[in-house]
Amino acid sequence: MKPDFTIFINGIPVVIIEAKSESVPFSHFQALKDIRTYEMYSPDLFRFVQFGVAYGDEKLYTSTLPNWDKKDRESYSFNWDDIFDLLKPSRVVEFIKYFIFFWRPREGVKKKLMAG
Numbered sequence: 278m279k280p281d282f283t284i285f286i287n288g289i290p291v292v293i294i295e296a297k298s299e300s301v302p303f304s305h306f307q308a309l310k311d312i313r314t315y316e317m318y319s320p321d322l323f324r325f326v327q328f329g330v331a332y333g334d335e336k337l338y339t340s341t342l343p344n345w346d347k348k349d350r351e352s353y354s355f356n357w358d359d360i361f362d363l364l365k366p367s368r369v370v371e372f373i374k375y376f377i378f379f380w381r382p383r384e385g386v387k388k389k390l391m392a393g
Contacts (some may be wrong), residue, residue, distance in 0.1 A: 278318055279312075280329075284330050284369065290325050292369060293341070297333035304333030309354055315381065316344040328391055336360035340391035355391075 295311045297312035308331035314387075317324050330335045331354065339354040357363045375386035378390045383393035 291327050292324055294330040299334055302334055305331045305337055308333045316341055317347045320345045327377055340389045342389050346363040
Protein backbone atom coordinates (compact mmCIF):
# COMPACT_ATOMS: atom_id res chain seq x y z
CA MET A 278 0.00 0.00 0.00
CA LYS A 279 1.40 3.34 -1.01
CA PRO A 280 0.12 6.70 -2.23
CA ASP A 281 -0.18 7.33 -5.96
CA PHE A 282 2.15 10.36 -5.81
CA THR A 283 4.42 11.90 -3.20
CA ILE A 284 5.85 15.41 -3.33
CA PHE A 285 9.27 15.83 -1.74
CA ILE A 286 11.07 18.97 -0.61
CA ASN A 287 14.81 18.40 -0.19
CA GLY A 288 14.18 14.65 -0.04
CA ILE A 289 11.51 14.91 2.66
CA PRO A 290 7.98 13.72 1.77
CA VAL A 291 5.59 16.60 2.51
CA VAL A 292 2.47 15.95 0.40
CA ILE A 293 0.82 12.75 -0.78
CA ILE A 294 -1.71 12.58 -3.59
CA GLU A 295 -4.29 9.84 -3.95
CA ALA A 296 -5.89 9.93 -7.41
CA LYS A 297 -9.19 8.36 -8.40
CA SER A 298 -11.32 8.62 -11.52
CA GLU A 299 -13.00 11.98 -12.03
CA SER A 300 -15.87 10.26 -13.82
CA VAL A 301 -16.88 8.08 -10.86
CA PRO A 302 -19.34 9.82 -8.51
CA PHE A 303 -18.03 10.30 -4.96
CA SER A 304 -14.58 8.94 -5.87
CA HIS A 305 -13.01 11.56 -3.60
CA PHE A 306 -14.39 9.62 -0.60
CA GLN A 307 -12.34 6.57 -1.59
CA ALA A 308 -9.26 8.76 -2.04
CA LEU A 309 -9.72 10.23 1.46
CA LYS A 310 -10.28 6.76 2.91
CA ASP A 311 -7.06 5.56 1.26
CA ILE A 312 -5.13 8.48 2.78
CA ARG A 313 -6.44 7.56 6.26
CA THR A 314 -5.47 3.92 5.62
CA TYR A 315 -1.92 4.97 4.73
CA GLU A 316 -1.76 6.94 8.00
CA MET A 317 -2.56 3.71 9.85
CA TYR A 318 -0.32 1.31 7.95
CA SER A 319 2.62 3.62 7.19
CA PRO A 320 2.61 5.93 10.23
CA ASP A 321 6.33 6.71 10.06
CA LEU A 322 5.85 8.32 6.64
CA PHE A 323 3.33 10.71 8.18
CA ARG A 324 5.81 12.09 10.69
CA PHE A 325 6.86 14.23 7.71
CA VAL A 326 3.86 14.41 5.36
CA GLN A 327 1.99 17.63 6.12
CA PHE A 328 -1.12 17.14 4.03
CA GLY A 329 -2.77 14.85 1.54
CA VAL A 330 -4.66 15.58 -1.65
CA ALA A 331 -7.69 13.52 -2.65
CA TYR A 332 -8.09 13.87 -6.40
CA GLY A 333 -11.34 12.46 -7.75
CA ASP A 334 -14.70 13.85 -8.74
CA GLU A 335 -13.89 16.57 -6.19
CA LYS A 336 -10.42 17.93 -5.40
CA LEU A 337 -9.79 18.11 -1.67
CA TYR A 338 -6.90 18.51 0.72
CA THR A 339 -6.64 17.27 4.28
CA SER A 340 -4.11 17.44 7.08
CA THR A 341 -2.32 14.21 7.98
CA LEU A 342 -0.85 12.69 11.15
CA PRO A 343 0.77 9.35 11.96
CA ASN A 344 -1.83 6.90 13.27
CA TRP A 345 0.18 4.46 15.37
CA ASP A 346 -2.97 3.45 17.30
CA LYS A 347 -4.65 2.29 14.07
CA LYS A 348 -7.98 3.75 15.21
CA ASP A 349 -10.50 5.66 13.13
CA ARG A 350 -10.29 9.37 13.82
CA GLU A 351 -12.18 12.48 13.01
CA SER A 352 -10.75 14.34 10.06
CA TYR A 353 -11.63 17.28 7.88
CA SER A 354 -11.05 17.99 4.25
CA PHE A 355 -11.34 21.18 2.26
CA ASN A 356 -12.15 21.92 -1.35
CA TRP A 357 -9.64 23.77 -3.51
CA ASP A 358 -10.92 24.86 -6.93
CA ASP A 359 -7.55 24.57 -8.71
CA ILE A 360 -5.67 21.74 -7.05
CA PHE A 361 -2.65 22.38 -9.29
CA ASP A 362 -2.42 25.89 -7.83
CA LEU A 363 -2.32 24.32 -4.35
CA LEU A 364 0.56 22.08 -5.42
CA LYS A 365 2.81 24.86 -6.72
CA PRO A 366 6.07 24.76 -4.71
CA SER A 367 5.59 28.28 -3.35
CA ARG A 368 2.00 27.48 -2.25
CA VAL A 369 3.02 24.21 -0.54
CA VAL A 370 5.73 26.05 1.43
CA GLU A 371 3.25 28.83 2.28
CA PHE A 372 0.75 26.29 3.63
CA ILE A 373 3.36 24.54 5.73
CA LYS A 374 4.70 27.82 7.09
CA TYR A 375 1.48 29.71 7.82
CA PHE A 376 -1.52 27.37 7.82
CA ILE A 377 -0.60 24.18 9.70
CA PHE A 378 -0.82 24.20 13.48
CA PHE A 379 -0.26 21.57 16.17
CA TRP A 380 -1.77 21.45 19.64
CA ARG A 381 -2.37 19.07 22.52
CA PRO A 382 -5.97 19.30 23.72
CA ARG A 383 -5.11 16.90 26.55
CA GLU A 384 -2.11 14.92 27.75
CA GLY A 385 -1.05 12.20 25.33
CA VAL A 386 -3.11 13.57 22.43
CA LYS A 387 -1.62 15.50 19.55
CA LYS A 388 -3.83 17.22 16.98
CA LYS A 389 -3.05 18.96 13.73
CA LEU A 390 -5.10 21.71 12.16
CA MET A 391 -4.78 22.87 8.61
CA ALA A 392 -6.62 26.11 7.99
CA GLY A 393 -9.12 25.94 5.16
